[in-house]
Amino acid sequence: MPIKKPTDSVGTAQVILDKSLPLFARSGFTGVSMRDIAKAVGISGAALYHHYSDKQSLYVAAMSHAFADKASSIQSALDNTGTPEQRLERFVTSFTEQMANDPDFRALLQRELLDGDEKRLKLLADKVFIEPFNAIKQLAQEMALDCDAHLLAISMAGLILFHFETESIRRYLPGGLKKHNDPKVIAQHVISLLTGAIGK
Amino acid sequence: MPIKKPTDSVGTAQVILDKSLPLFARSGFTGVSMRDIAKAVGISGAALYHHYSDKQSLYVAAMSHAFADKASSIQSALDNTGTPEQRLERFVTSFTEQMANDPDFRALLQRELLDGDEKRLKLLADKVFIEPFNAIKQLAQEMALDCDAHLLAISMAGLILFHFETESIRRYLPGGLKKHNDPKVIAQHVISLLTGAIGK
DNA sequence: GTCTATAGCCTGATAGAC
DNA sequence: GTCTATCAGGCTATAGAC
Numbered sequence: 286m287p288i289k290k291p292t293d294s295v296g297t298a299q300v301i302l303d304k305s306l307p308l309f310a311r312s313g314f315t316g317v318s319m320r321d322i323a324k325a326v327g328i329s330g331a332a333l334y335h336h337y338s339d340k341q342s343l344y345v346a347a348m349s350h351a352f353a354d355k356a357s358s359i360q361s362a363l364d365n366t367g368t369p370e371q372r373l374e375r376f377v378t379s380f381t382e383q384m385a386n387d388p389d390f391r392a393l394l395q396r397e398l399l400d401g402d403e404k405r406l407k408l409l410a411d412k413v414f415i416e417p418f419n420a421i422k423q424l425a426q427e428m429a430l431d432c433d434a435h436l437l438a439i440s441m442a443g444l445i446l447f448h449f450e451t452e453s454i455r456r457y458l459p460g461g462l463k464k465h466n467d468p469k470v471i472a473q474h475v476i477s478l479l480t481g482a483i484g485k
Numbered sequence: 486m487p488i489k490k491p492t493d494s495v496g497t498a499q500v501i502l503d504k505s506l507p508l509f510a511r512s513g514f515t516g517v518s519m520r521d522i523a524k525a526v527g528i529s530g531a532a533l534y535h536h537y538s539d540k541q542s543l544y545v546a547a548m549s550h551a552f553a554d555k556a557s558s559i560q561s562a563l564d565n566t567g568t569p570e571q572r573l574e575r576f577v578t579s580f581t582e583q584m585a586n587d588p589d590f591r592a593l594l595q596r597e598l599l600d601g602d603e604k605r606l607k608l609l610a611d612k613v614f615i616e617p618f619n620a621i622k623q624l625a626q627e628m629a630l631d632c633d634a635h636l637l638a639i640s641m642a643g644l645i646l647f648h649f650e651t652e653s654i655r656r657y658l659p660g661g662l663k664k665h666n667d668p669k670v671i672a673q674h675v676i677s678l679l680t681g682a683i684g685k
Numbered sequence: 686g687t688c689t690a691t692a693g694c695c696t697g698a699t700a701g702a703c
Numbered sequence: 704g705t706c707t708a709t710c711a712g713g714c715t716a717t718a719g720a721c
Contacts, residue, residue: 316513401653410658415658434660435659435662435665443650444640446647448640450598451639451643455635457611458618460622465639474637
């Protein structure tokens with residue numbers, strides 16, 4: 286049971302992050318105003334500045350908060366037990382499921398790749414992706430010794446993420462079906478492709 | 486030699502599209518002001534409204550213009566001569582090269598996938614991607630009869646595009662090298678992966 | 686910590702001269 | 704077709720009461 290603090294400022298600061306994150310994910314930094322966030326939180330615009338010095342700080346805090354949560358859950362799919370094939374299957378299935386369940390994270394990631402400055406991208410890399418990326422690289426190396434592990438690790442992530450990125454337009458492309466948005470179907474397809482079952 | 490028009494409005498309207506496109510690609514719809522565009526073109530803000538009724542119309546016109554150009558050049562890499570393997574190799578090489586040479590198109594595509602409304606996404610699908618997508622689907626079918634062609638076509642495009650999407654962050658990920666941004670290296674990697682040379 | 690009020694700037698868009 | 708001038712409103716951020 287947490288000790289009751291003399292002020293409730295910490296609580297509000299957290300609520301601001303939680304409420305602003307989906308707004309930033311949906312509309313981007315320039316597409317969301319401090320008024321929008323204040324309205325979503327249920328306080329006045331001026332009160333936001335009691336917790337964060339400016340809009341940029343609020344954005345970075347919201348982003349860091351969201352990314353810190355993801356880092357550990359991605360990592361959890363990467364234990365070292367079993368054959369490389371089993372570990373690949375486990376990782377792809379888990380990562381696909383996690384991405385499917387978090388559209389806000391996906392959108393925020395895409396926006397950062399487009400608009401993030403050096404500092405924010407380095408934060409994103411260090412805080413979220415370096416550890417799982419290294420594990421995937423190692424996995425990639427075990428499965429394909431003669432292939433550039435960095436390239437393959439990127440390809441693995443891209444194979445999964447691109448299906449979600451294109452969800453909005455696949456609806457208008459021939460052969461697009463509901464099941465193509467099912468994480469189980471996507472994961473199985475990616476596993477087949479990566480294990481060379483396709484095109485051989 | 487074109488007949489000289491009594492007005493030069495067509496010329497200016499085109500210049501506006503050409504100058505505004507890189508701005509929209511770099512900063513997005515909400516990140517660019519009509520004043521920014523006017524300054525880039527070299528006319529006053531008010532003059533823009535002589536050519537386009539509002540900001541949204543200008544944006545859609547610029548987008549359509551850029552996408553119309555791309556459609557034919559993507560299509561040109563998809564003739565039907567040679568074995569499926571040769572056709573795959575030719576398409577991947579050409580598509581990768583084209584994407585590498587047009588960062589504005591890539592950025593605009595990513596932004597539309599994030600922010601495009603139904604109407605714009607349908608336009609993008611019909612005007613740019615349906616034809617090449619069908620050709621890739623057919624190619625995919627010939628190379629992997631038991632695999633969902635729609636899924637595989639998306640994967641092929643994703644394998645290529647994701648390497649460019651992550652250019653900004655791969656710099657901070659372990660094993661990232663300059664050569665990973667070379668379209669020849671990327672294309673060769675994707676071809677290897679798709680033809681099952683990796684992971685088998 | 687939160688409020689109301691507001692400063693100062695930038696925005697999309699328009700009016701009307703030339 | 705392009706200009707200058709301007710409007711009405713939204714924006715970030717601050718001041719000061721409670």
